[in-house]
Amino acid sequence: MVARVKEILDGLWHFSARHERIDTDVSSYWYASGRVLIDPMRPSGGIDALPGEDGPTDVLLTNRHHWRHSGEYAQAYGVTVHASRPGMHEFGEDQPVTPFDFGDELPGGAVAHEVGTISPDETALHLPGLAAVAFADGLVRIPPDAPLGFVPDELIGDDPEGVKEGLRERYRRLLDELELDHLLLAHGNPVVGDGREALERFVDGG
Helix, strand or coil: CECCCEEEECCEEEEEEEECCCCEEEEEEEECCCCEEECCCCCCCCHHHCCCCCCCCEEECCCHHHCCCHHHHHHHHCCEEEEEHHHHHHCCCCCCCEEECCCCECHHHCEEEECCCCCCCCEEEEEHHHCEEEECCCCECCCCCCCCECCCHHHCCCCHHHHHHHHHHHHHHHHHHCCCCEEEECCCCCECCCHHHHHHHHHCCC
16 A cells, blocks of 8 residues: 655655565655655655655665665666665665765754664664654554554564663663654654654653
8 A cells, every 4th residue: 555645744744655575564754845755665656746846866764774765766866875884785786875974964954863772773863953853663653553662572683672772772862862853753654743752651661
């Protein structure tokens, strides 16, 4: 199933689509004001159906597993795909990616923050102008409107509880450091408006 593109904040659009490899719906975001896509799938109507007068110039990935349909955007728009440097080994010759380091300011004004823990390249992308943060695989909603949670233990590694506590600690740090009102999830629907409260409850075990 491919969902329509829906504006969730001024200039920020959400859409979801079925991921062929994992056979589940995943989320993508189009920040039209900054001309960047985050973890992009192909929206309903095709990649040329993105709202706005101008197409994307850049793609930002929250981790190395979220290439998704980036290649189609690169072919159509000539976008530059950006991903965290620790994940560069994952990309083949047919997947040109520009590495970024944690702390870098990226296209669209996004700032890359280290999450790590579940994988070395796990990144949170902060959009300061929107008080929104995009998350990769460490924070999910499965099913899409479920409460915030972790992926199943078998996908976390040999020490699921240790990884979970490490992620909670990283998210506490983000709460302390960032203006954060909205959560943009790669797996699950976004949390708009009460994202800080939802993340606080989650890291406190609620």
